[in-house]
Amino acid sequence: MAKVKKQLTPAQKSAKKAAQAERQRKYQWVFMNGKQARIKRPPTMDGMPVDQFIEENADLVWLHQNELWELMPIEDDLFGSEPSTESSQTEDENGITF
Template sequence: MMMRPRHPLCLPTRKSSFGAFVTGHVDQQKSPMPKQKRKLTAAERRAKKERRKKYERVFINGKQVYIKRPPTIDGLSVEEYIARNADPIWLHQNGMWEYIEPEPNLFPDENDVNAAFDAAWQQDKTEEG
């Protein structure tokens, strides 16, 4: 008796551990243990570290996407660094007037002087009396 050749898409069947017939080759079946993750090489770790420095993950429309991180100086945003470290002359020369804070008044207002004088006078009055 001559055996008929198998069709390439017909796979042999076998009985699984729970009694059902399963098609496919033994090497195509899922093994009971998942494949272990391999460790990254030194070059892959360096590349991953650089990627994390350069990009950040955010959610846009419910999807996770990578975007470039905003530039920073010593861990501060550029605007915050300028606001903290620039002097008023440099800010004025570069047109950043919104960052210039008004300087405190060196000479107190007359009303403030009178209020302080009255408070001190009331305190002296209570101590004497």
């Protein structure tokens, strides 16, 4: 005689579905050495990688406090500006320089 599978209650169904959604949120499937493996997802903030989020949203004080100096923009005024390659002379419509 075949066994009859017991039906899950609605509470059990919703718990099972919530657990599955949680696993999908935490883990992803990738192929390693020709086999599928489940690994943890990389952390994200607002749907973008953490490094990209920090680059776009961090202020200079926070970057300095967390020793992320490589992400700080370099200001040319601090190190001296290079001489301008543009000439200060102008030409009129006849090609005369003054």
